[in-house]
Amino acid sequence: MPSETRTDANPAPLVDRSGRPSAITRLIILMIVLTGAAVFFSLFRRQLGDPFLLGLLGVLAMIGVGFLFAAAIGFVHFLPRTASDDLSKAFLDSLEQGVVVTDQKGRIVYVNSAYAEMTGASTAADAKTIESLLIDIPEASATVVRLANGISDGKPGEGEVRLSQAVRPGSDPGAHWYRIKARNLKVPGHRAPQAVWELADISREREEQERFFLDLQKAIDHLDQAPAGFFSTDQAGRISYMNATLAGWLGIDLAGFSPGSIRLQDIVAGDGMALVRSVKAEPGSTRNAVFDLDLLTSTGKGLPVRFMHRVSASKGGVGGPSRTIVLNRTQGEDASAELRAAEVRFTRFFNSTPMAIAGVDKEGRILRTNAPFLSLFSSLVDSDALERRVRLENIVHVRDRPALADALAKARERQAKIAPIDTVFPNDEERHVRVYVNAIADEGSGDGAEEAAIVYAVDTTEQKALENQMAQTQKMQAVGRFAGGIAHDFNNVLTVIMMASDQLLMNHKPSDPSFPDIMQIKQNANRAASLVRQLLAYSRKQTLRAEVLNLTDVLADLRMLLTRLVGNEVKLSIDHGRDLWQINADIGQLEQVIVNLAANARDAMPDGGEILIRTRNVPAEETPAFGYRELPSIDYALIEFEDTGSGIPQDVKEKIFEPFFTTKDVGKGTGLGLSTVYGIIKQSGGSIFCDSEVGKGTVFRIFLPRYVPKVEPVAEQSGATEGQASIQRLPEAARDLSGSETVLLVEDEDGVRMSGVRLLTSRGYTVHEASSGVEALDIFRELGNSVDIIVSDVVMPEMDGPTLLGEVRKIRPDVKFVFVSGYAEDAFAKNLPEDAQFGFLPKPFTLKQLATVVRETLDGVR
Numbered sequence: 001m002p003s004e005t006r007t008d009a010n011p012a013p014l015v016d017r018s019g020r021p022s023a024i025t026r027l028i029i030l031m032i033v034l035t036g037a038a039v040f041f042s043l044f045r046r047q048l049g050d051p052f053l054l055g056l057l058g059v060l061a062m063i064g065v066g067f068l069f070a071a072a073i074g075f076v077h078f079l080p081r082t083a084s085d086d087l088s089k090a091f092l093d094s095l096e097q098g099v100v101v102t103d104q105k106g107r108i109v110y111v112n113s114a115y116a117e118m119t120g121a122s123t124a125a126d127a128k129t130i131e132s133l134l135i136d137i138p139e140a141s142a143t144v145v146r147l148a149n150g151i152s153d154g155k156p157g158e159g160e161v162r163l164s165q166a167v168r169p170g171s172d173p174g175a176h177w178y179r180i181k182a183r184n185l186k187v188p189g190h191r192a193p194q195a196v197w198e199l200a201d202i203s204r205e206r207e208e209q210e211r212f213f214l215d216l217q218k219a220i221d222h223l224d225q226a227p228a229g230f231f232s233t234d235q236a237g238r239i240s241y242m243n244a245t246l247a248g249w250l251g252i253d254l255a256g257f258s259p260g261s262i263r264l265q266d267i268v269a270g271d272g273m274a275l276v277r278s279v280k281a282e283p284g285s286t287r288n289a290v291f292d293l294d295l296l297t298s299t300g301k302g303l304p305v306r307f308m309h310r311v312s313a314s315k316g317g318v319g320g321p322s323r324t325i326v327l328n329r330t331q332g333e334d335a336s337a338e339l340r341a342a343e344v345r346f347t348r349f350f351n352s353t354p355m356a357i358a359g360v361d362k363e364g365r366i367l368r369t370n371a372p373f374l375s376l377f378s379s380l381v382d383s384d385a386l387e388r389r390v391r392l393e394n395i396v397h398v399r400d401r402p403a404l405a406d407a408l409a410k411a412r413e414r415q416a417k418i419a420p421i422d423t424v425f426p427n428d429e430e431r432h433v434r435v436y437v438n439a440i441a442d443e444g445s446g447d448g449a450e451e452a453a454i455v456y457a458v459d460t461t462e463q464k465a466l467e468n469q470m471a472q473t474q475k476m477q478a479v480g481r482f483a484g485g486i487a488h489d490f491n492n493v494l495t496v497i498m499m500a501s502d503q504l505l506m507n508h509k510p511s512d513p514s515f516p517d518i519m520q521i522k523q524n525a526n527r528a529a530s531l532v533r534q535l536l537a538y539s540r541k542q543t544l545r546a547e548v549l550n551l552t553d554v555l556a557d558l559r560m561l562l563t564r565l566v567g568n569e570v571k572l573s574i575d576h577g578r579d580l581w582q583i584n585a586d587i588g589q590l591e592q593v594i595v596n597l598a599a600n601a602r603d604a605m606p607d608g609g610e611i612l613i614r615t616r617n618v619p620a621e622e623t624p625a626f627g628y629r630e631l632p633s634i635d636y637a638l639i640e641f642e643d644t645g646s647g648i649p650q651d652v653k654e655k656i657f658e659p660f661f662t663t664k665d666v667g668k669g670t671g672l673g674l675s676t677v678y679g680i681i682k683q684s685g686g687s688i689f690c691d692s693e694v695g696k697g698t699v700f701r702i703f704l705p706r707y708v709p710k711v712e713p714v715a716e717q718s719g720a721t722e723g724q725a726s727i728q729r730l731p732e733a734a735r736d737l738s739g740s741e742t743v744l745l746v747e748d749e750d751g752v753r754m755s756g757v758r759l760l761t762s763r764g765y766t767v768h769e770a771s772s773g774v775e776a777l778d779i780f781r782e783l784g785n786s787v788d789i790i791v792s793d794v795v796m797p798e799m800d801g802p803t804l805l806g807e808v809r810k811i812r813p814d815v816k817f818v819f820v821s822g823y824a825e826d827a828f829a830k831n832l833p834e835d836a837q838f839g840f841l842p843k844p845f846t847l848k849q850l851a852t853v854v855r856e857t858l859d860g861v862r
Contacts, residue, residue, distance in 0.1 A: 097200035101185065102129055104192035118199060120168040130180065130197045139163050140178075147182040151195050156183035160202070167199075177206040229305070229326030235319055237264045246326055249305075251298030269294040269302050274375035281313040281320075292329065293371065304329040355458055359451035364392045364408050367451055376459055380427070392455060396423040396435065407437040411453035414439045422460070432464040433457050465629065494844035496751035497525045502847040503758065525844070546584050546684070548707055551615045551637055552576050558591060562598050569608035572598075577616035581637045581706040589680045596677050597641045597700055604645030604698065614640040618703065626701070628689050635706035636686070642699045648692040656690060737851040738764045741788035741858055745769045746776040746804065747820070748796045756791070759847045760854065773799025777807055785812045789858055791841075791850075794821035802832055809836070818857050820845075 092099050098115025102108055111127045121127045131148055134140040143159035150157040158181040166176045181198040229246030231239050238260040247254045250267060265273050272293035281287035289309045294302035308325040356373035358366050377395050392408070393401045400423040410418050418437050425431040436456040501522040508515050555574055566572050594613075601611045618636040648656065657678040681688045685705045692698035743765045747753035753769055760767045768783065770776035773796055780787055790808065794801040805817050818839040832838075839857040841850065 097179075097198050100127070100129060100197045100199075102195045102197070104194070106131070109194060115199060118168060118201060120170070130182075130199060133167060134161070134180075137163060140180075143180060147180060151182050151184055154184060156181070158182070166201075176201060176203045178202065229328070231264075231324055231326065233264050233322045233324075234260070235321060238262070239264060239267075240321070249297070249303055249326075249328060250295060267295050269296045271371035271375040274371045274373075274378060276307070276309065277378070278374045279309055279311050281311045283313050283317040284315040286310055286312045295326075355456050358392065358455045358457075360392050360408070360453050360455055361450065362412055362452040364405070366390055366392055373457065376433070376457060380425070394426070395457070396421065396433075397426050397429070400424075404435065404437070407435075408453055411437050411439040430461070432460045434460050493751075494525055496749070496755060498522060498844050499752070499755035499759065499847050499850075501525060503755065506847075546586055548582050548584055548709075549587055549590065550582055551580050551639060551704075554587065554590060555594070555613060555615065558594055562595070565595065565598055566602045566611060570602055570605055571608075571610045573610065573612045575612065575614040577614070577638075579617070580615055581617050581635065583637050583684075583704040584707040585684045585686075585704060586680075589684070593677045593680050593702070594639075596674070600674070601641060601643035601645060601698070604643055604647075609644040609697075612640075612642045614638075614642070617706075623703075626689075628687070631687050631689075631703060636703040637706060639702040639704070640699060641702075642697065644697045647694040647696055648690065648698055649694055653690055653692055657688075737848070737855050739855060739858060740764050740766070742766045742768070742783070742786060743854065744776060744780060744783075744787045744790045744792075746771075746773065746790065746792035746796070746801070748772060748793060752793075755847070756850060759850060763851055765854070772796050773801065773804040773807075776804055780808060780811070787815065789816040789818065789854060791818045791820060791854060794819050805832065805836065805838065816857050818853055 092110070092112045093114075095112060095114055098118045099110070099112045100108060100115050101110040106129060108127055108129060111121070111124075116122070116127065119128065119133060131144055134144050140161040140163060143161050147157045147159060158179065160177060160179050163176050163178065165171070165173065167178070179198075179200045179202045181200075183196050184193040185196045186193045224244035226243065226245055229243060229249060231242040231246055234240050239262045240259040242252070242254070242257065242262075244254060247257065252262075264276065268276065270293075272295075275291045275293055279287060279289040287310070289311075290306065291309070292304065292306050295305050297303055306327040306329055308327070309322065310324065311322045312320040314320055354372060356370065356376045358369040358373050361367055380395050393404055396404050400421055403421050404423075407418050407421060418439070421435045421437075423433055423435060425433065434457070436458075438454045438456070440451055440453060501518055504518045505515070505522070508518060555576070559572075559574060563572055598611065598613075605611075616638050618638045620633045620635050623631050623633045623636070656674050658675060678688060681702055681704070687703045689701045689703075690698065691701070743760050745753060745756050745760065745767055747756065747769075748771050750771070753771065757767045757769050768779055768787070770779050773792070776790070776792065777799070780790070790804070792801040792804055799807075801819055801821075808815050808817070816839075817837075818841060820841045820843060839853050841853045
C-alpha cells in the first residue's frame with residue numbers, strides 16, 4: 001500500500017492563487033502613488049501656486065511621519081505570509097494523492113504537485129480540473145458526473161474507476177485504477193465554498209487484491225481437490241461450506257448448493273448426530289474429537305466415514321461454528337481392504353443397532369459408547385463424561401443403583417446369567433429403561449482401563465405405556481363383565497319385583513291401606529332399574545337407539561338446561577365449530593353424557609369459574625397430534641369440555657372411569673356418572689380422554705366417529721314392504737293388549753317365568769312355559785308347530801335364545817319371536833341371520849310392557 005505522505009522535499013505547487021499581496025508589493029504601490037503625486041505637482045505648479053504646494057507638502061509630510069511612527073510602534077505593519085499557510089500548503093504538496101481546488105465557477109485555485117505529476121501538467125496553463133480531465137472518458141464519466149452533482153448539493157462523495165490507460169500521457173500501458181473524492185471546503189473570507197477534488201492512483205492496491213483473490217482461489221481449488229472431505233457449519237448446524245470432494249462422495253451438486261441450505265442432520269445417518277452433539281467445547285475454547293459414523297448420499301445409501309471434528313464456544317458458553325475433516329473409510333490401500341471392510345461393518349453394526357451399548361471398567365466407569373447410547377442418555381452422558389470416566393450408576397434411578405452394582409459385581413466374577421434391571425431415568429421418572437449387564441470373558445490388559453462388562457440398554461417407555469394401557473383395558477373389561485353379570489342377574493330380580501308389584505296394584509285399589517306400600521316398592525324398583533342401566537352403560541351392553549345427529553343442534557337444545565344446571569356462579573360458553581360432520585348416536589344417551597360432564601365441571605368449581613364447550617372437526621391426519629395411543633386415525637367430530645376448576649390429581653385421573661369410584665362424600669355420589677359416560681361413548685364407537693393439571697383445570701375430549709351415509713340401491717315398492725307391517729300403531733289409550741293366540745314363554749328364572757305366564761293368561765292368551773331352550777324346542781314339536789309366538793330369554797343354560805330361534809326357523813320359518821334380555825339388542829343380534837325378524841324387550845320390564853310387545857309383534861307393528 002502506498003503511503004499517504006511524501007518523504008522527499010516539498011515541491012512548490014504548480015498553481016497558487018490563494019495568497020494575499022506581499023509587503024514588497026504594497027511598498028511598490030505606495031512608491032508609485034507618491035511618484036505620481038510628485039509629477040502632478042510639478043506639472044501644475046504654476047496653476048496651484050507656491051503657498052498651496054507648501055501646505056500640501058506639509059500635509060503629506062505629516063502623513064508620512066505619522067505612518068513611519070505607526071510602523072515604528074507596530075500599529076501599522078506589512079502582513080507577511082503566515083506560518084500556518086505555509087504548513088497547510090506544505091502538507092497538501094506532500095500528499096501522495098493529487099489535490100485540485102476550484103472555486104464556485106470551476107476555476108482552478110490550487111493544484112498540488114502530486115496532481116500535476118499524475119496528470120502530466122508542467123505549467124499552470126496545462127493544469128485541468130478533474131471534470132475536464134475525465135468527463136469525456138466513458139469509464140469515468142458517470143462517476144465524475146455523480147460526484148459533481150453531489151458537490152452542488154453540498155454532499156461529499158467518492159468512487160473508483162478503471163481506465164484502459166493512465167491519465168498521464170506517456171505512462172506505462174495497461175489499465176489503471178483511480179479513486180476520486182470530492183467535497184466542499186468553506187474558506188474564511190470567501191462567501192461561496194470551494195470544491196476540493198482528490199485523485200489517487202490505486203492500481204498497485206488493486207493488483208495486490210487481485211493477487212490475493214487468485215491465491216485464495218488456488219487455495220479453495222486445492223481444498224476442493226483434496227483427497228479428504230471438508231465442511232463447516234454455523235451455530236445452528238447449517239452447512240456453510242462443503243468442498244467438492246465431500247460433495248462428490250454424497251452426490252451433491254455444488255452448482256445448486258447455497259450456504260445454509262443443508263443441515264448437518266440431513267446428511268448424517270441413524271443416531272450419528274448423537275456423536276456430533278456430544279462434542280461440546282468449554283466456554284471460550286475449542287475442542288477436537290475423532291469418531292466414526294455413516295453419512296447419507298443423495299441416493300439414500302450410507303457412506304462410512306471418519307470425522308475429525310472441531311467445535312468452538314464463545315466466552316458465554318454459546319456454541320459456535322464447527323470445522324470438520326471427513327475421511328472416506330471405503331478408500332485406502334488394497335492390502336488393508338478386508339480389514340477396513342470388517343471395521344466398517346463393525347462400526348455400522350455398533351452405531352446402527354437400536355440398542356444402546358457402553359463398555360464399563362471394573363469400577364463401573366463408562367469407557368466408550370455407541371451413538372444410540374449417547375442419543376438415549378443425552379441428558380446424562382456426553383463426550384466430556386466419557387473423558388471424566390463418569391460412573392454408569394448415573395444413568396439409573398437411585399433406588400435401582402444397588403441392583404446395578406450387584407449386576408456389575410456378578411459381571412466381574414464372570415457369571416453368565418445376570419438378570420436385567422428395569423429402572424427409570426434419574427431426572428425423569430416417566431421414561432423407563434431396561435439395562436442388561438454382560439460379563440467379558442477376556443480380562444484385557446489387566447490394568448483396569450479395559451472393559452470389565454458390556455452394558456446394553458433399551459428404552460421401554462413405549463412398552464411400559466402399552467403394558468399399562470393393556471392392563472387398564474383388561475381391568476376395565478373385567479369390571480365391565482362383572483358389572484354386566486351383576487346387572488343381568490339383578491335385572492331378573494327387579495323384573496320379578498316390578499311384575500309382582502304390578503300384579504298387586506291390579507288387585508288393590510288406591511284406597512287400600514297396602515296400596516302406598518306397594519307403590520313404594522315399585523318406585524324403588526324403578527330407581528334400582530336406573531342404577532342397573534348405568535352398569536349396563538359402563539359394560540356397553542345397554543340398548544341404544546342410534547340416529548344421525550348434528551352436535552350443533554344437540555348443544556343448542558341443551559343450552560338453557562345446562563345454564564340452569566351450572567348456576568349463576570359459573571359462566572358457561574359454547575363455541576360451535578363450523579360445518580360440523582354428522583354423527584350416529586343415541587340422542588338421549590348423548591345428552592346424558594353432556595349433562596353429566598357439565599355437572600362434574602360445576603362441582604369442581606365451588607367458588608365459581610368458567611366452563612367452555614367447544615366442537616370442531618378432527619380429520620384423520622390430525623389425530624396423532626393429540627398423543628392418545630389408543631385413538632384410531634379416522635375422521636371425528638370432537639366435543640371438548642374445559643373448566644377452570646381445581647384439576648384432578650394423576651392418581652385419581654387413572655380411576656375416574658371405573659364404576660363406583662368417586663371422590664365425593666358418602667351419600668353424595670354413586671360413582672357411576674363418569675363410568676356411564678365412558679360406556680356410552682365406547683358403545684357409540686367413540687373415545688373419551690381426560691387431560692388435567694392440579695390448580696389449572698380439566699379438559700374432557702370426546703371423539704365421535706364421523707357418520708358417512710351408505711349409498712344403497714332403492715327398490716321399487718308397491719304397498720307395504722315385505723316383512724314390514726303395513727298397519728299403523730294405535731294410540732296408547734286405545735290399544736287392546738288382550739289376545740287368544742298361543743304363546744310359548746321360555747325363561748330360566750322361575751319368578752320371571754311365573755309372573756309372565758300369569759299376566760299373559762289373564763290377557764286371554766294360551767301360554768305354555770319352558771325353563772330352557774331344549775325344553776322349549778320339545779314343547780314346540782309336541783304342539784305340532786301350532787305356536788303363534790315365542791317369548792324367550794337370551795341367556796339360558798343348555799340352549800340360548802338365538803340358538804332356539806335358529807332351530808325353530810328350520811321347522812317353521814315364519815314363526816314370530818320376541819327376545820327378552822338385560823343386555824343390549826346389538827349384543828346378540830349380530831349372531832343371528834340377516835333376514836331374522838324378531839321383537840325385543842329389555843329387562844327389567846313391567847307387565848304392561850310385556851303385554852304391549854307381545855301384542856305389537858303379533859300384529860306386525862314391530
